[in-house]
Amino acid sequence: MEVLYLLCSVISTTLTSSVLSLLLFFRRLLPYSPSGDATNSVALYEGTVWHERRRPVLHSFKYSVRYAFIDLDLATHPPPGHLSAQQARGISQTNGPVFLLTIPPSVGYEQNPLSLYYCYDVEGLSRCLKKCIAEVTNTPWGERVQFLFNPNLDAVAKPLHVSPFMDMLGNWSLKTSVPGDNLLVKISVNHPKLGDYFTASLIASRISSSSIQHAVFFWLMPHKVAIWIYWHALKLWWKNVVFIQHPRYENPSYKKDATTRDRSLGCCPAFATETNNQLQGEQSNHKDRWFRWIDAKWPWC
Template sequence: MELVYLLCSIISTSITSITLSLLLPFRRLFRHSPPGDATNSVALYQGTVWHERRRPVHHSFKYSVRYAFIDLDLATHPPPDHLSPQQARTIAHTNGPVFLLTIPPSVGYEQNPLSLYYCYDVEGSKTCLKKCIAEVTNTPWGERVQFLFNPSSDVVAKPLHVSPFMDMLGNWKIKTSVPGDNLVVNISVNHPKLGDYFTASLTANRVSSSSVEHAVFFWLMPHKVAIWIYWHALKLWWKKVVFIQHPRYDNPSYKKDATARDKILGCCQVFESETNNQQQTEQSSETDRWFRWRDAKWPWG
């Protein structure tokens, strides 16, 4: 059934994207002025995504990618199907601005394996990055998980079946730099049997957006990401990497299991006290990480 959904999605997306692509020049021609929040609320990043799997076979690839870095408080048209700035502040317990790093929809299609919310705190005259929220969407199951993490470095029990060539065991180690002229995001997977067998990274540079038409800048970007995902899945299958069925078929409690494993980790920096006060440390260790699972919208983003 999932294969049927996938094929239907590919066909419908192709028809919609071709039609909207043909109309794109006319939309630009009759647009009298750029979107009001285009320059004030959105920064543009261009860079490279790199993946490397070291076991049980070696497989690596990289591709060019373009991201939008959106000030959710200033955006007059915030991206749909994402957290609002106030929701993000409530989750992260911060009081400052919230930015969303994401690949915007293009000609009727959205594909975002990973989006990040950067939640800042205002302390006097200083604004500093305090927490991040990851938003991971799997393909082709159309599921999404959101979780809180410490941007400087954190370890999270794997909460989502993101690839048919990876089981649910292991932890994600994730960290991100403070976005500026450049941006770096690193994720690695530590497995109880395979060790540190997988690494993914995003390295990007900020580009001038004063004269950039966003619809052109992101044209077919989500489609390219989807093509890379499916193409390299075929390559892994060709290399005879074991295909793993979604855990919901044989372990419906996999979400609870992930939450329990995350609690056992006991080293999640996002819950550590920022001082050496023993009482605060004990209180923070009793707090569970915030997870939220949900279905992604159609077409899956």
């Protein structure tokens, strides 16, 4: 059944993206003058994503990627489906600006394995990065999980079935630099049986964006990410890595289990407070890290 859903999604995306790409081509023939919102609220990053799996087989790859770094307080049209600046401040208990690092949708398609919210505190004339919110989307299901973490270094119990070639028992170790001219995001996975067996990183540099048309800059970027994901999933299957069913079929309580495992880590400085309970769908209390799961859209719902 999931193969049929995937086929429907591919056909729908192909048709929609083809039509919108054609319209984009004709719009490029018109003179382009960036709006004040695009110039002031969005910075552009270009870099490389690198993945390495060390067990049970060795498999690594890298691909070029482009990201938008959006000032959510200045953006006239923030990306739909994401947190607002005010929501992010409420979750992180910060008082300063909030920036969203994400791959924007392109010609009707969105594929964003990881988006990050950078939440700052302001004291006087200075500001510092205090907390981050990760927003992880799994492929091909399109489910999301959002959670709070310390950007300097944090350990989080895996809360989402991200890959059909990984079980739910690992812990994620996350860290990110303060975005400037350069940006680094690093995630590693520690597993009770496989140890420190997986690492992923994003290394990117900020580029001048005053004369770049954003729709052209990100054209087919989500599609390219999806192709890389599916291609290397096929390679892992060819290498006889065990295919693991989504836990919702065998363990419907996997979200609650992740919260319990996260609590047992005992090293997590990014915890929620009782004031965060207003957001719909979250699973948190005063002792737990803030998590929020978002169900998949059509055709996976």
